[in-house]
Amino acid sequence: MVKTRVLRCFQVLAVAFAVSGLVTQAVESIGHSSAMLAQVASPAAPSRSRATAADLPDVAIETADGTRTSFAATGGRVRIATMFYSHCPGVCPLTIDALRAIDRQFTAQQRARLNFVLLSLDPARDSPQALRSLAVERGLTSSRWLLGRTSESDARAFAAAAHIQYRTLSDGSIDHSTGFVLVDGQGRLLDRVSDAGDTTEFVVAVRRALDQQ
Numbered sequence: 001m002v003k004t005r006v007l008r009c010f011q012v013l014a015v016a017f018a019v020s021g022l023v024t025q026a027v028e029s030i031g032h033s034s035a036m037l038a039q040v041a042s043p044a045a046p047s048r049s050r051a052t053a054a055d056l057p058d059v060a061i062e063t064a065d066g067t068r069t070s071f072a073a074t075g076g077r078v079r080i081a082t083m084f085y086s087h088c089p090g091v092c093p094l095t096i097d098a099l100r101a102i103d104r105q106f107t108a109q110q111r112a113r114l115n116f117v118l119l120s121l122d123p124a125r126d127s128p129q130a131l132r133s134l135a136v137e138r139g140l141t142s143s144r145w146l147l148g149r150t151s152e153s154d155a156r157a158f159a160a161a162a163h164i165q166y167r168t169l170s171d172g173s174i175d176h177s178t179g180f181v182l183v184d185g186q187g188r189l190l191d192r193v194s195d196a197g198d199t200t201e202f203v204v205a206v207r208r209a210l211d212q213q
Contacts, residue, residue, distance in 0.1 A: 055161075056081065056161045056162065056181065056187070056189060057154065057157045058072040059119070059150040059154035059158050061119070061146070063147065064134075064146075064147045069148075071158075071187075072187060075186065075187050076185050077114065078114050078115070078209045078210055079183045080180050080181070080183075080206065081117040081118075081162065081183060082099070082116075082117075082119075082162070082164075082178070083118070083121050083155070083158065083159055083162065083176070083179075084096070084118050084119075084121065085122040085174055086122075086126050086134045087122070087130075088174070094196065095196055099180070102180075102202075103116075105203055111144070113210050114144065114210060115144050116140075118140075118145070118147045118148070119149065119150060119155065120148070120150075122168075123149035123151060127149075131149065134147065135147050162192070163179055163192060163194060164178070164179045177194065178194065178196045179194040180193050180196065180202060182202065191206075
């Protein structure tokens, strides 16, 4: 009789532990699900962002044809500015392709009010001759396209303002992010995109700026 009661006690305890284990698993499952929902509800920041009030610095520029100018002197028209380097093996050619694709979305009248400014991330090696050779190779010889270089310090300042990050690697190549900034005729930053693969909304901003020019 005593053995029967002891056995029943053990059975009751076993059931209780089993239920406790299920409750613990359920609580952990709910917590895991809540964490997943929190991740879904808080997506990563978009690659496109509105420009801040800070303008791009007025850096001195030596163009592909050897002319000395400055970023402010390129004003008077809506501009799309970016940074690149002439011996870039992959990203920069795609960046130029993306800019040309943007340009093709506008009418001839709109394009007449739109300029492009491409500043070198490697001013030491991107001589005017190197930049001119690239301009000829890629068909960027129109006066609407300015390829130029500035000093190392000005390149860093311009890149920081344009939200473009870069570093020189041991083999001489440059690891860098991409990005376009939209500037109006008065030099005010209007919009920015950090993903050259999706420029749909950026093009809308460019068109709006051209209509207001």
